[in-house]
Amino acid sequence: MHDLKEVQKKIYPPMVEGKHTFATVSDEIGDITLKKKTPFHWFIGFGIAFLIAQALLMTITYLLAKGIGIWGNNQPIGWAFDIINFVWWIGIGHAGTLISAILLLLNQKWRTSINRFAEAMTLFAVACAGMFPLLHTGRPWLAYWMLPYPNVMGMWQNFRSPLMWDVFAVSTYATVSALFWYVGLIPDLATLRDRAKNPFFKFVYGLLSMGWRGSARHWHRYEIAYLILAGLSTPLVLSVHSIVSFDFSVSQLPGWHATIFPPYFVAGAIFAGFAMVLILCIPLRHWYKMQDFITKTHLIYMGKVMLATGLIVVYGYFMEAFFGWYSENQYESYMIQNRIWTGPYWFMYWLLIFCNGISIQFLWFKRFRESEFWLFVISVIVSVGMWLERFVIIVTSLHRDFLPANWAMYSPTMFDWSMFLGTIGFFFTLIYLFVRFLPIISIFEVRTLLPDAHVEDHGHAHEHVGDEATA
């Protein structure tokens, strides 16, 4: 018996470590927002992120005043940093949705301690991503023309254009992600409301928790709503990035026009997303002493997901090269040669292979999967790699296409960088605010993982939680 338990523990390691009760969980997580003194490093981090976000603001101001010519885009490279960043951010968002929706439906318990901030990350990444398609247009003040609304101009949209599909895919994604995140927050907001001492915060949390009392009826409706949203989100995980990939694969440009793009992009998105989740959760876990909730097991699982999706992406790279050779199409084969070897951007490709292909091979080893340090390093490398992947796809395909007379080079300008780094600043500003004002880990869901929750049969666990929440 004893041995069996050991084996069981090995296979299904506990998702919460240490001796925790319902109350301690609420304390540990809720106190970060309510009681504990805001740590000094929060101010430093927030300050830096906020400053960088100002660069974004200034760039956008200048961009609106002058036009997108302040960037390095040109003929033939009509898209460059703008769309690279868009795809990168959208990709990052995907991990959040995957964790919250698909893992929920698959009943993966380990998602509970990371889903809250993964969802927040999704939302903020989509906010960053959404900026680009809007601002990359020549006349952003007319970008609303992409919305199908009855108008006196008698104009209608071109629904054959992948950009139109994008509009719907991204806006749906943003809406569902926001709803999902907010609905998931409601019970915890109620907990915070009950525990807050400051009348102002009490009021705000009260407002946001929408009168949550934790009654059985509340829980019943909550569970159904959450499940419906998870059901809605699940196809989105696959569809959004597939549609983003259509922006490329529907066109006839060598290097874009490839059938492998949808799965390859989705895998890449999850890959990039988990890298970003790790980049966020490792410092959080470390600084806010959340090792009990975000355990080594979590890190190992995320490392494994990264490895799996990374390998799919690497397979994609192989397939692209294979298509170039097997198609016997002179444009395709020139494109792949130019990308890998003969072209002026060859180093970008090999940097990408190093970041996304070679660095993840360390994740085969438990030593690296368990190490906060190595996981963090690899995650950063993968994030860079995924950005490079979009650079390679977008810029190196556009810069040498069909008619050699029209080929050109691309170099980014100061404003390309300030816009890109600015969104990173903006993203971390939002993350910092989230860490400060909202529970970074879902309190009530973690409580379901506690041994206390398993005393009675599973069906009633939530009621106990609810009692606690309103106590």
Next chain:
Amino acid sequence: MPSKDSKTNFALLRNKILSQNGKNYWRSVEEFVDAPEFAEFVSREYPQHAEEWSDGFSRRNFIKIMGASLALAGLSGCIIQPAEKIVPYVKQPEEIIPGKPLFFATAATLGGVATGLLARSNEGRPTKIEGNPDHVGSLGATNVFAQAELLSLYDPDRTQQVFYRNEQKTWQSFVAEFRGKVEENRQNGGAGIRFLTETVTSPTLIAQFKQILTELPGAKWYQYEPVNKDNAHQGAKLAFGSPVNTVYKFDKAERILSLDADIFGGTNVRYMKDFSKGRKVGHGEESKMNRLYTVETTLSLTGAKSDHRLAVKPSEMTEVAKAIAKALGVSGASSAYSNKWVDVMAKDLLEAKGKSLVVAGDNQPPVVHALAHAMNAALNNVGQTVTYTDPLSEKADVAQTDGLKELIKDIDAGAVKMLVILGGNPVYNTPADAKLSKERMMDDAKLPFRLHLSQSMDETSELCHWHVNAKHFLEMWSDTRAYDGTATIVQPLVQPLYDGKSAHEIVQLFAKENFEKKEIDIVKDYWKTNGLADDKAWRKAVHDGSIPNSALPAKTVTANTGFLSQSTPAPTGSGDLEIAILPDPSIYDGRYTNNGWLQELPNPLNKVTWENVALVSPKTAEKLGVNQGRDANQQAGAGEGTTFYNTKGGNLFSDLVTLTYQDGKVSQKVPIWVSPGQPDDVVTIFLGYGRTRAGKVGTGLGYNAYEVRKSDAMWFGKGSISKTGETTTIASSQTHFNMEGRENEILRVFDYDSWEKDAQTTHQHNEYELSMFEPHEYKERKWGMNIDLNSCVGCNACVLACQSENNIPVVGKEQVERSREMHWMRVDAYFEGEDVNNPKALNFQPMLCQQCEQAPCELVCPVHATVHSAEGLNDMVYNRCIGTRYCSNNCPYKVRRFNFLLFQDWNTPQYKLMRNPEVSIRSRGVMEKCTYCTQRISAARIEAEKAGREVRDGEIVTACEAVCPTDAIVFGNLNDPNSRVAKLSKDHRNYNVLNSLNTQPRTTYLAGLRNQNKEMPDYKAQEWVKKAAEKAKEGAANEGETKKSEGASH
């Protein structure tokens, strides 16, 4: 309001007080001004009520204006009203229908040779320049310079009044002083008067000068132009004893040899037109293709188009010419040079006696010209393909540089009291050893009166006492001669924008009487006695744009070969390299430096814009260690790179060198461009740049080759270059000249022989039928265009015509470096041949919107801003465009152009006048592209519908088609089986660019042909054709079975 001279005018009183000087003591105002009106003024109770100050801004006026402004402020709050007064025609003037342009015949003169023009006038504003089909020098086409003159007319840097030492003056004050000076100089017969003009071929102006020079026998008139016909005239003198004007008939020549003569880059469009007649083969009629041999130094448009090209050093040219003369049997010719190339070529020329032609370039020494004359004589070409006339200009027997040297000598001797420079820019462009230098020009003791007539304040004007703002030729009455002497009356289209003056008017000021004679009278009076006696004839000549039977009569001259025994001086200078000088293909000798259109017009051969470079061969570049960052395979002249953080924009890096020529050093650093086709150890530099006072556009660009040019080495000499270690960025609109083995799909050039044997070999098969969908049926019209690559010589005229017609903005050097030029039409250039460093040829392909039937751009626009029209055009709706640039990304031809910034100049008032009112001005953030000149299509369609008929073939002429000097572009209705374009589209040479994408373009091309001589040592079959055939065979073997069963046809 009381009048100004009212007795109680306050200003009067004030002046009275102020006019009192000295020590006057006074006790009261009354006593001080002992005047009754003053007494009245002060005695009034309310002087300020009773009287107004005559300051022009009275209280009443003030209130009136305030009231009005307040009222109007309310109005202008809603919409921004234009500041101009809008005045409708109450009585409509004859012929002017608002919205309907009028065309007027006139002519542009460059280097003393006229191109007849029809200038379009919209509501009195010249808006476009077309060639005059009735003019011998044009036949409806123009070159880039004539096109760009429109921008020169509206150049905001033109001076707007007379200046005296940079001080604004009136014409009247100038005339007063000038007449005084003239009379002063008349005392000694005008001995101190010197005129300096450019080459003058205007009969009226020549007559005026003759008149003045008889009135003032001491005065002298010199002509100097940096690009001139000195060598041609001196060569004719060697051969015939007198200078002649040589007239070629390229249409009659079957074998043409160019000795460094740039027929296509030159200024004579008629020659291009004639030449292209020998390139229009097929299309039903039996015509032989001509063959062009070129011996030249720098790869030129002529060399690129030639069937066989021999690159030689400039110093070798004379010997090569002698060798050719020897092989052609010119008596007395001997040469140290021998080459099989020369012998075989000579044999070919001899086989076409009377139907061949030898042309020498103006930059070749006189002896080469003389040899060319002797060769033409030996080939019995005189009277057949070449005729001679008297020179177009006066005093052609004296070299312009010799005249210039004489003038400089006189100036240094202090003999010149009055220097009248009419046009030109001699301070800038005279050779270094006969420079009208600053020291000479600023010496008031030696040159007490200097005048410059010029359109802008340039290097010469700023050193002159007087600057008179000149008229542009579209503003003035004058006359000029075409290449064969045919005279044209130049008529103004518009009142002088800034009240400028012309050379006729300045020269007239020297006349004893009637010195203020009107320009039109000067010209008219001349022609009254020279063939246009009655008013009717005058009106007809002005209307038609040429004077009938005014061509100079053919002159019979006999070539002697005595000159062959004379020794030819070789350039003396130190240095291990030979350096050749050429006028810039875009900005010529520097007169167009301030013309943005020409600055941004890519050099036809290397596509460099906005500056001049120094050309070296790949081997020489390697030897000198310059531009080694370049990818030889790509055949760009400079190294392509990328930067992590790009501030300036350029991605094309070139080494800077210091260059010396004939022991003179160019003060600016010179960027290097590696040019395949250039002979080794020869550097080519270009004139026209490095100007210190050109205007907002042209000042400070490039290096100045005039600094080192010598009067005894005007075109080539010795020199050296040394690396400075610095690099610069080059703005080139094309960086990749290698087709990467895509000949079959992009630019197809076949051997003439194989095509003649079996035209099927050039056939391209398409798969239009394999679509899953029924093709759209066009019931009425279906526009299409065909471009004949066999005729196209890559001269760029279409690019500029398109820019002018469609209001395409100039973006500037930095934006070109960022690869954002806006030309809707471009001419792609690709080197041909396996050895990328020693190419066989350079082929050209005008590229514009292909108006695809299955347009990739239309599919991807999210807002339907680019859609198909009922007549099959791919329309671009600017107002709908939000600027996603997706259409451009998906366009395989990359012919779409995006307004990345606000490229259009919305503020300069002159440009507002210039623009074509029928084409909208695009703003920032909008995609644009070729529309097939949709405004011209609409105009013709409306006319046809009004008349209840179909649009006739040839009724719609796009801007590029109209300007094309080789008639390579044909536009028309593909649905009309009798239209030219429909017939051409059935030609076997017709093909689609990127056919494999099945975009089904409306713009198709006729494959080029190369009429090589099989015996020539450099003969080489078109290798790609063989490869493509092999591949097709392979493909057929694989898919043959399935194809057969499907019964696919072409």
